[in-house]
Amino acid sequence: MKTTPRTLSGFMELLPAEQLVFNQILDVIRDSFESYGFVPLDTPVLEYADVLLAKAGGETEKQIYRFQKGDSDLCMRFDLTVPLSRYVAQHQNDITFPFRRYQIAKSYRGERPQKGRFREFYQADIDIIGNERLSIIHDAEVPAIMYGILRRLGLNRFRIKMNNRKLLNGFYQPLGLTKKATDILRIIDKFDKIGVDAVQDCLVDLSLSDDQIQSVLSFVQTSGTTDQVLSYLKGLNIQNESFQTAISELETVANALKTLGVPETHYQIDLKITRGLDYYTGTVYETYVEGHPNWGAICSGGRYDNLAENYTDRKMPGIGMSLGVTRFFDLLRGEGLLNFGKMTSAEVLVLPMDEDMSYACQVATVLRQGGIKTELYGATTKFKNKMNYANKIGVPFVAIIGEDERQNNLVSLKDMVSGNQTSIPLSDVVKFVFQKRSEQPEQPIILEVSRTSK
């Protein structure tokens, strides 16, 4: 009896051509994080349930993969933020603050699978954690990194929208709405999903007066350039500290974004952005891809005052953003926006023409040591079958190794795109492939326009 080979639903598993692209996305993310001087962390997938769930509750807790093993009550991590807070509290005396860490890893949620929701998913998280305090400049660094990643991936039409929680709290105070601030935030958070009328209804349900509702709606719908929105905010002349701090922080962040290389076309202050979670206390961000409103935010985050309060009395403010890589990949793939032709596992396939493989092995070794991904074909089969294999794996060059090549230390290199075949001394073959590679135009990973939809 054979067991049917299958995977669990909600667990993405890719074929090689897709996996190569997925990993290339991870590489760009990692390289960008590292260029900003972040250190990698790799926390365990399994943790004690009481540790991971020190704060969680409600929906999150229901979705957790939790089980007993021996006497231990265990959980698979459901995000990378809780393990970070546990790590920072546990190792606080061994790490240096501000602590800049990235983690690109899988998390697990046993929720009902549905389109675009995964039970196992990669997140790419960066956070900068301070000891007692943390400079506002990092509130600009974090979105600047995410901007750089999306551009390097080939995406151009997106925007990082930001706001500041202190602004909202400061705004509600003179309206006498401080006590309802959290509830209002939650409603405003859904603005783009449910629309202005539904938001209005919700605010009525919260017993806001017509005037209060009009103030709130006109405030959150204010839009324009960064300068225009900042002018509007200053013009409101709301004198509480929270509001004024928020304006100053937004202004600092917006100015710093420019000097960090983010053009104003790619960020904006959007007073509707609140992020649902209590957690955030200052700057908040959500990133939207233009033309795909149904995708929602692909990359979000913000500033928090107290990362590890469940584990330690030490106050550790931080700023972070998270890119949901599995979901983003799935959305791009679904729209035909991924460039699957770009990557192959090998640049050269070495094809021995007869059973004496010694020179073919030598050629492969020279190429590999020269930094060229090289596959050695071992099967003794017809030439036609060998070329079929080369076509299937999409390799750009085939090195044909027969008796003539062996006796004269040559490599017959066939360009699989042009069909040209060149005979090259073994000592020049690495240089030749590098030259050909440098002549190829740089190709993006993400296509702005779907090739399949043309």
Add this chain to the structure above:
Amino acid sequence: MKTTPRTLSGFMELLPAEQLVFNQILDVIRDSFESYGFVPLDTPVLEYADVLLAKAGGETEKQIYRFQKGDSDLCMRFDLTVPLSRYVAQHQNDITFPFRRYQIAKSYRGERPQKGRFREFYQADIDIIGNERLSIIHDAEVPAIMYGILRRLGLNRFRIKMNNRKLLNGFYQPLGLTKKATDILRIIDKFDKIGVDAVQDCLVDLSLSDDQIQSVLSFVQTSGTTDQVLSYLKGLNIQNESFQTAISELETVANALKTLGVPETHYQIDLKITRGLDYYTGTVYETYVEGHPNWGAICSGGRYDNLAENYTDRKMPGIGMSLGVTRFFDLLRGEGLLNFGKMTSAEVLVLPMDEDMSYACQVATVLRQGGIKTELYGATTKFKNKMNYANKIGVPFVAIIGEDERQNNLVSLKDMVSGNQTSIPLSDVVKFVFQKRSEQPEQPIILEVSRTSK
């Protein structure tokens, strides 16, 4: 009430300086796998229990993290080979054979933690899978890759020992021991652990005659150069097919290893190597680090006839090896053989001297876009504290940005090793750091002699 932040025992978690080295080891492994044209796979950590345990039993099954979620009986993977066989069977019509895949990922075993045993551990696996048949040349490629990895990591004193299961089966046939072959293999597998006398006792327990025992012991203890061992084997004049095929395969693999760049100092035929598992059918390997016999084999594998027999009737022979990265790292660290000073998260730390950060942001952006890992220091504190921070994170260069630098588009770059400080135009700073970097001697990740033990 605060929850005590802690991790489960048997789960390795590293501090940043260690994590940087660990990741660099993973990078070398991955880069080497890719240079041989392997494609990455990333199978789920969780699978259906009936799928993962289609073959398992006994000890393995007891160690599994297995639990129910809803109606599903789930397991965390305990190795990367079973998921590979499931993948290949499931996607056999969508992949191209020979299928060369690597996977560097965590597996899970809930065994009692003890020194050198982990419940969560990285394995780096490569396998080449054929459809019905697979060339013997790949039996040389796979250990050649592992050789290259260990050398690139800085390890020199190690040896890949190999044998061939067919040789052992062929040898036992004329002795009339075919039925006991598997039991004898299991005993011989422990030779280096338990020694010749204990092996002899075990063979007596198996009811072998004195002559049979002497034959077996003298055979498995034969040693010498590859040529000497091959001559000895040929001289035994055992004419069954299994024995003769094995000699021919060992000879082919040994010759190909040379052309693939592996010197004879680093491999040898060792007739005691059997690998415990039934699974293997041809070439088998174990890699030992000289001077550390108690480490056991750090990298093992072999040839199997039928990868996915639990899932499909299609015959898929393969060859593979696995490096237990977490265990290897732990052993090296335990002996002080890791070069923790080699890596830092940033190459340049940008230190703004006053509150105007705009030019400092610009400097950081130029460095980052130039490919230099750069951290921007945001806190406004005393110069001494800033330099303390630079020393703590071990950054090689500090870019001091004050009013003079800002007004003249300069960067004052302090070399933290020599103490020299140089004033450089912003447009030259990337070139300068690259130049300095190229003057640094290449440092290995693994030290052959412990620095701490000196």
